[in-house]
Amino acid sequence: MGKLISIELFKIFSKPRTYIGFGAIIVIVLAIEFGILFEGDMMVGMIMQNIRERFIFEGNVINQYLVAYIILNTLWIHVPILVALVTGDLLAGEANSGTFRLILTRPVSRVQLVLAKFIAGWIYSVLLVVVMALLSIGLGLILFGPGDLVVITNKVNIFSSGDVLWRFAGAYAYGILSMTTVAALSFLLSALADNSIGPIIGTIALIIGITIISTIGVSLLGPVNRFLFTSYLPSWQLFFHTDDGLAKLGHAILIQGIYIIGFLGFTIWYFHKKDILS
Amino acid sequence: MKALKILLITLICSSVGLTLQAQDAESLLKAVVTGMDKILRFEADALIKVDVDFIDIKDRKIKIKFESPDHFTFDAEGLALLPKQGMQMDYLKLLKAKYTAIDVGEEVIRTRKSRIIKVIPESEDSEVILAQLWIDPELNRIMRMKTFTRKSGSYLIDFEYNTNFRPLPDLLTVDFEISNMAFPAKAMNDLMSKGIQKPDSLPKKARVVVQYSNYKIVNK
Amino acid sequence: MTPYIEIHNLTKVYGQIRAVDDLSMKVMPGDIYGFLGPNGSGKSTTIRMMLSLIHPTAGQILLFGHDLAKDRYKTLSRLGALIEKPDFYNYLTARKNLEILGKLSGISNLKFRVDEVLEQVGLLSRATSKVQTFSLGMKQRLGIAQSLLHHPDLIILDEPTNGLDPQGQKEIRDLVKSLNQEHHITILISSHILFEIEQIANRMVIINRGKALVEGHVQELINSQDRQVAFVIADVPAGLAALNETTWAGRIIKSNHERISFKINKEEIPELNAFLVEHQIEIFAIEPVRSLEEFFLEITDHGEVN
Numbered sequence: 020m021g022k023l024i025s026i027e028l029f030k031i032f033s034k035p036r037t038y039i040g041f042g043a044i045i046v047i048v049l050a051i052e053f054g055i056l057f058e059g060d061m062m063v064g065m066i067m068q069n070i071r072e073r074f075i076f077e078g079n080v081i082n083q084y085l086v087a088y089i090i091l092n093t094l095w096i097h098v099p100i101l102v103a104l105v106t107g108d109l110l111a112g113e114a115n116s117g118t119f120r121l122i123l124t125r126p127v128s129r130v131q132l133v134l135a136k137f138i139a140g141w142i143y144s145v146l147l148v149v150v151m152a153l154l155s156i157g158l159g160l161i162l163f164g165p166g167d168l169v170v171i172t173n174k175v176n177i178f179s180s181g182d183v184l185w186r187f188a189g190a191y192a193y194g195i196l197s198m199t200t201v202a203a204l205s206f207l208l209s210a211l212a213d214n215s216i217g218p219i220i221g222t223i224a225l226i227i228g229i230t231i232i233s234t235i236g237v238s239l240l241g242p243v244n245r246f247l248f249t250s251y252l253p254s255w256q257l258f259f260h261t262d263d264g265l266a267k268l269g270h271a272i273l274i275q276g277i278y279i280i281g282f283l284g285f286t287i288w289y290f291h292k293k294d295i296l297s
Numbered sequence: 298m299k300a301l302k303i304l305l306i307t308l309i310c311s312s313v314g315l316t317l318q319a320q321d322a323e324s325l326l327k328a329v330v331t332g333m334d335k336i337l338r339f340e341a342d343a344l345i346k347v348d349v350d351f352i353d354i355k356d357r358k359i360k361i362k363f364e365s366p367d368h369f370t371f372d373a374e375g376l377a378l379l380p381k382q383g384m385q386m387d388y389l390k391l392l393k394a395k396y397t398a399i400d401v402g403e404e405v406i407r408t409r410k411s412r413i414i415k416v417i418p419e420s421e422d423s424e425v426i427l428a429q430l431w432i433d434p435e436l437n438r439i440m441r442m443k444t445f446t447r448k449s450g451s452y453l454i455d456f457e458y459n460t461n462f463r464p465l466p467d468l469l470t471v472d473f474e475i476s477n478m479a480f481p482a483k484a485m486n487d488l489m490s491k492g493i494q495k496p497d498s499l500p501k502k503a504r505v506v507v508q509y510s511n512y513k514i515v516n517k
Numbered sequence: 518m519t520p521y522i523e524i525h526n527l528t529k530v531y532g533q534i535r536a537v538d539d540l541s542m543k544v545m546p547g548d549i550y551g552f553l554g555p556n557g558s559g560k561s562t563t564i565r566m567m568l569s570l571i572h573p574t575a576g577q578i579l580l581f582g583h584d585l586a587k588d589r590y591k592t593l594s595r596l597g598a599l600i601e602k603p604d605f606y607n608y609l610t611a612r613k614n615l616e617i618l619g620k621l622s623g624i625s626n627l628k629f630r631v632d633e634v635l636e637q638v639g640l641l642s643r644a645t646s647k648v649q650t651f652s653l654g655m656k657q658r659l660g661i662a663q664s665l666l667h668h669p670d671l672i673i674l675d676e677p678t679n680g681l682d683p684q685g686q687k688e689i690r691d692l693v694k695s696l697n698q699e700h701h702i703t704i705l706i707s708s709h710i711l712f713e714i715e716q717i718a719n720r721m722v723i724i725n726r727g728k729a730l731v732e733g734h735v736q737e738l739i740n741s742q743d744r745q746v747a748f749v750i751a752d753v754p755a756g757l758a759a760l761n762e763t764t765w766a767g768r769i770i771k772s773n774h775e776r777i778s779f780k781i782n783k784e785e786i787p788e789l790n791a792f793l794v795e796h797q798i799e800i801f802a803i804e805p806v807r808s809l810e811e812f813f814l815e816i817t818d819h820g821e822v823n
Contacts, residue, residue: 022620022621023621026617026620026621029617030606030609030617033606033608033609033613034608035608069475069476070352070378070475072381072448072449073380073381073449073450073473073475073503074378074379074380074381075371075378075379075380075381075384076376076377076378077359077371077373077376077377077378077379078373078375078376078377079376080376116604116605116606116607117601117602117604118604118605118606119570120568120570120598120600120601120604121604121605121618121663122617122618122621123568123569123570124568124569124570124593124596124598124600125593125618125621125622126589126590126591126593126594126621126622126623127621128590166375166376167375167376169376173351174350174351174352174353175351175352175353175354176353176354177352177353177354177355177376177378179355179375180375182355261353292572294565294570294571294572295565295570295571296565296571
């Protein structure tokens with residue numbers, strides 16, 4: 020299994036598209052950090068106008084953590100595209116290039132191959148999140164310095180800098196879980212398709228589509244929303260809620276876990292019985 | 298005629314009384330200012346507790362430095378929210394400008410008999426439109442203050458002292474009202490966070506308690 | 518001796534289409550086994566089933582005496598394959614491609630073995646070039662190299678000369694022959710070109726519409742058929758006129774402006790020759806036209822799948 024995973028990782032990291040993902044993360048992080056460097060005061064001023072009328076803010080509001088938090092908000096819209104870019108290609112790419120004929124005629128179990136590919140894709144997804152985390156917090160420290168984190172949910176939460184790191188660690192870990200769900204979805208679509216464009220676009224269309232439908236049709240879908248995986252992609256925010264955040268997190272993790280197992284289970288079953296015709 | 302005479306005397310007496318009262322009020326306020334003005338600079342530690350329904354912040358320790366006449370620096374561990382009124386001796390600025398003062402009575406504040414004085418600033422630029430001060434006439438210290446400001450609503454500030462010699466409070470309690478934020482649409486985040494209820498915009502009670510310690514005062 | 522490939526009643530159905538229909542065949546150790554059929558006759562589907570790429574609807578495949586469905590690992594580790602066009606990871610070098618595939622086959626001393634097979638197919642000098650820079654012929658040779666990596670006892674080659682120029686086709690044929698003769702590797706080679714099979718195979722099966730039409734030794738299959746002979750003559754109308762109303766007329770299969778083809782056996786050739794000479798028909802040549810190709814075209818509806 021380790022051998023299969025290392026081969027799949029080697030293949031992933033030999034493809035230019037893999038570096039598009041890391042390039043995009045770097046561009047997004049740089050754009051946001053420099054954007055905040057030049058426009059951050061105005062932005063914070065606007066958002067916290069009411070508080071600033073009543074309070075004097077003493078300390079550094081725009082700091083590495085605030086910037087990292089803002090960047091985290093892009094996680095669920097940009098990073099899924101980058102995850103799908105690679106994970107959507109894992110099976111469909113081999114089908115498209117005809118290389119399944121090479122590897123599946125070797126003494127290799129299809130189930131192991133699917134698992135190895137998924138794990139390799141997952142490692143790539145984890146690296147995307149890790150690069151984003153290190154770059155946003157690291158560059159943030161250089162550009163903005165440390166400080167306490169102000170997070171506006173339905174209230175204003177001000178977290179002491181000592182109370183922030185574990186929340187970020189949790190949020191990034193949850194982000195990895197969300198990206199695992201995205202990876203599992205695009206991997207499933209990848210098993211169904213014979214070229215990688217379909218799974219990549221399909222994944223994004225499904226995520227955005229379900230989100231829009233579930234948002235617009237809250238009353239229509241009602242309780243179904245509680246069981247849609249898209250409802251839980253941004254639940255990393257719960258790490259920055261002070262009241263019932265952590266309680267809700269259990270449900271979010273459970274739902275995502277069920278989807279991951281479901282998507283991956285279907286992919287393994289489908290690929291196991293699939294005829295390789297390409 | 299007799300009735301007219303009585304009325305006239307009463308009017309004169311009362312106006313003389315008012316003037317006398319105003320003089321008392323002003324001198325009392327001046328005494329407060331004089332007491333404060335003795336301070337050349339001071340340093341203190343403070344623990345700030347913010348109690349606002351929609352603001353979640355742990356108690357913050359800050360260091361306060363004051364240089365006469367009105368220069369304050371705050372050194373916070375992380376981010377601190379300080380009340381706009383009360384912590385920067387804003388009352389000194391008010392009481393050093395031109396104002397009209399009226400003594401409107403007496404009230405016992407924490408066992409201390411205090412004079413209630415209304416202060417109306419004469420300057421049109423003044424942030425404070427009207428202030429009411431409860432002053433301990435024996436120790437010439439402000440016990441309580443209520444201010445109505447132009448931009449940031451009204452404040453009720455309680456000054457508590459542990460000693461009889463220091464004009465600076467050991468505990469400051471600032472009460473005011475604040476509306477929840479007009480949250481900007483946080484794009485898809487909020488769309489996704491269905492569990493989060495939108496905040497109402499009615500003003501909420503806010504309280505900030507400042508606990509001072511380790512005063513180091515240098516007098517002039 | 519246990520056959521290397523033994524297929525019993527293999528069937529694959531896609532909806533209404535029976536791609537492979539009750540096919541049975543046997544490949545013995547040492548064979549170069551020709552798997553002949555027109556395009557779309559079910560060759561590739563059969564081969565993919567032999568390699569467990571496609572799941573059969575019915576039937577059994579035994580490789581080296583083991584049931585493929587039950588013993589996939591054991592059988593595939595003794596088997597090499599090149600299926601249809603040679604596809605590789607184009608973004609990787611030839612060597613890296615082979616290293617990946619060698620790892621999957623669990624080859625020890627991989628670097629040495631990769632160089633060895635690259636040398637064998639004449640690609641060692643291009644080992645570090647990316648596959649995307651390779652010509653089709655080079656890819657085909659690389660395809661054979663990858664099938665050889667793990668010292669297989671049996672190689673399955675699906676249309677290995679497809680798209681190659683005559684020189685390339687000959688190279689591949691020579692390579693297949695040498696693998697069989699010098700390295701004692703049993704080979705199953707599919708093709709829709711009979712000439713190719715004729716050139717290299719010792720045994721063959723011809724299939725069409727998923728069914729095996731005939732199986733046996735190549736030479737026996739050729740010899741079992743009646744001989745066709747073409748007489749190349751100066752004046753075809755005169756020849757036809759002379760033959761008219763003789764018993765030879767019934768033996769004519771076809772004629773064109775320069776030749777008349779007859780269905781006759783070997784012994785009758787001098788007799789017919791004498792008859793034509795007698796009637797002063799100038800004969801330029803007598804050519805045997807009955808090859809397996811004719812037979813193949815005939816039984817496969819002239820190469821068309823109907």
